[in-house]
Amino acid sequence: MYWMEFLTVALVHLLAVASPGPDFAVVVRESVARGQRSGSWTAIGVGSGILVHVVYSLLGIGLIVSQSIMLFNLFKWLAAGYLFYLGFQALRAKPVAVDNLESSAPSAAISPRRAFTVGFVTNGLNxxxxxxxxxxFTVVIDPHTPLAVQAAYGLYLACATGLWFCLVAWLFSRERVRAGFARMGHWFDRVTGAVLIGLGVRLAASEIA
Structure with a gap:
């Protein structure tokens, strides 16, 4: 009965998640700099962050935030500040030597909790x-759709997002891909940092549509 609605939700989500943004940038950075383990935990954090949006959408809090300029701006500046922080950290990061990729990966890795937090906060504050x-949840999904079905949609969106970014983490943690990025030296970190800061500036300048 709800298959067509679910397929519409899945298609819209696919188009949105495939579009590069802060989530993609942080997962790629963690995967290239620290390997698949850190990248995957960051991806799981991003997927879990989706649940935050799902919960307040189901509760109707998202509508309140979207209608309150003060709340929206507070949320927006918190997110922009966090992106600035990640961006400046990337600009300061040291390049990974190609010859040391294999040996440096374990020592360069951060804890799963920290990697998860980076992904969770990046998505949750967006x-x-x-x-x-x-x-x-107000336009695509019919308001008469049972809450349990809407919650199932949300669970799917979180899982699909996590799996997508785990795939991204796997791809960008491959030795050949990482070696290619490592050969760029400081430039990879600088470009990643510039992208994150640029996303922060764009976010800070955005307004409620």
Missing amino acids: PKATLFFLSL
Whole structure:
């Protein structure tokens, strides 16, 4: 009965998650710099962050945030500040030597909790995700759809997001891919940092549509 609605939700989500943004940037950075383990935990954090948006969308809190300029701006500046922090850290990071990729990966790895937190906070504080899920749960999903079915949609979105970024982590942690990025030296870190800071600036300048 709800298959067509689910397929629509899945398609819209696929188009959104495949579009490069802060989530993609941090997963790629963790995967290249620290390996698949850190990248995968970051990806799981991103997927778990989706549940935050799902919960407040189901509760209707997202509607309140979208209608309150003060709350939206507070949320927006917190997210922008976090992206600035990640971006400046990337700009300061040391390049990974190609000859030391294999040996440096374990020592360079961060704890699963920290990697998870990076992904979770990056996604959870993204006000663009707030507006996306608000639109999804008010426009695409029929308000008469049972709450349990909507919650199942949300669980799927979280799992699909986590799996997608785990795939991204796997790809960018491959030795050949990492070696290619490592050969770029400081440039990879600088470009990644510039992208994150640019996303932060764009986010800070955004307004409620």
